[in-house]
Amino acid sequence: DVVMSQSPLSLLVTLGQPASISCRPSQSLIYSDGYTYLSWFQQRPGQSPRRLIYKVSNRDSGVPDRFSGSGSGTDFTLKISRVEAEDVGVYYCMQGTHWPRTFGQGTKLEI
Amino acid sequence: EVQLVESGGGLVQPGGSLRLSCAASGFMFSGHWMSWARQAPGKGLEWVANIKEDGSEKYYVDSVKGRFTISRDNTKNSLYLQINSLRAEDTAVYYCATGAGQDWGQGTLVIVSS
Numbered sequence: 001d002v003v004m005s006q007s008p009l010s011l012l013v014t015l016g017q018p019a020s021i022s023c024r025p026s027q028s029l030i031y032s033d034g035y036t037y038l039s040w041f042q043q044r045p046g047q048s049p050r051r052l053i054y055k056v057s058n059r060d061s062g063v064p065d066r067f068s069g070s071g072s073g074t075d076f077t078l079k080i081s082r083v084e085a086e087d088v089g090v091y092y093c094m095q096g097t098h099w100p101r102t103f104g105q106g107t108k109l110e111i
Numbered sequence: 112e113v114q115l116v117e118s119g120g121g122l123v124q125p126g127g128s129l130r131l132s133c134a135a136s137g138f139m140f141s142g143h144w145m146s147w148a149r150q151a152p153g154k155g156l157e158w159v160a161n162i163k164e165d166g167s168e169k170y171y172v173d174s175v176k177g178r179f180t181i182s183r184d185n186t187k188n189s190l191y192l193q194i195n196s197l198r199a200e201d202t203a204v205y206y207c208a209t210g211a212g213q214d215w216g217q218g219t220l221v222i223v224s225s
Contacts, residue, residue: 001173037211039211039212041156041212043156048206048215048217048218049148049156049206049208049212049215051211051212051214054212054213060213092155092156094156094158094212096212099161099170100171100172100173101146101158101161102158103155103156103157103158104155105155106155106156
């Protein structure tokens with residue numbers, strides 16, 4: 001199985017400051033169609049997960065543009081340009097290239 | 112608006128069975144892969160199973176193979192997860208999601224305990 005390693009596991013950020021989360025898969029996530037199926041999810045306290053980013057860098061509808069995804073190979077990053085209070089929660093990366101799908105351990109963002 | 116509504120969770124004894132359901136609306140259900148994922152209390156997310164649009168392909172995480180069965184009824188816009196031989200470590204909130212995780216339900220809690 002593909003192991004998704006996230007860092008840091010905990011992040012304390014000041015309002016208005018940037019935040020960055022790293023995700024490193026144990027193998028390449030490039031699928032046979034040429035796409036890289038790496039997604040980022042946000043889970044606010046007491047809520048269901050919400051997808052923010054798909055295929056490395058594509059924002060889902062309604063996701064603020066302060067969220068961005070980047071990376072390639074085995075090194076991916078989720079960046080929040082200016083953290084807001086509503087961003088508190090746990091963030092997960094997930095690979096959708098290989099079976100079984102696997103998530104990172106999660107990064108808890110606090111303010 | 113996409114809606115995914117899970118049901119069927121509850122308290123069950125070790126070794127028991129449950130059938131979880133997910134009612135989908137607001138999108139063309141028959142045109143999407145669908146997934147089940149779970150989250151144990153205070154833990155991270157774990158993908159459990161996926162099923163292709165027509166049900167012809169199914170994939171499972173190793174820990175549930177042979178015990179869980181994912182299925183769907185496109186005439187009823189419904190997704191199912193039959194879970195057998197339940198263990199304490201299966202205790203979790205079970206989420207229904209579209210295949211790529213774009214949309215998620217609110218989850219249904221399964222507690223395995225004697």
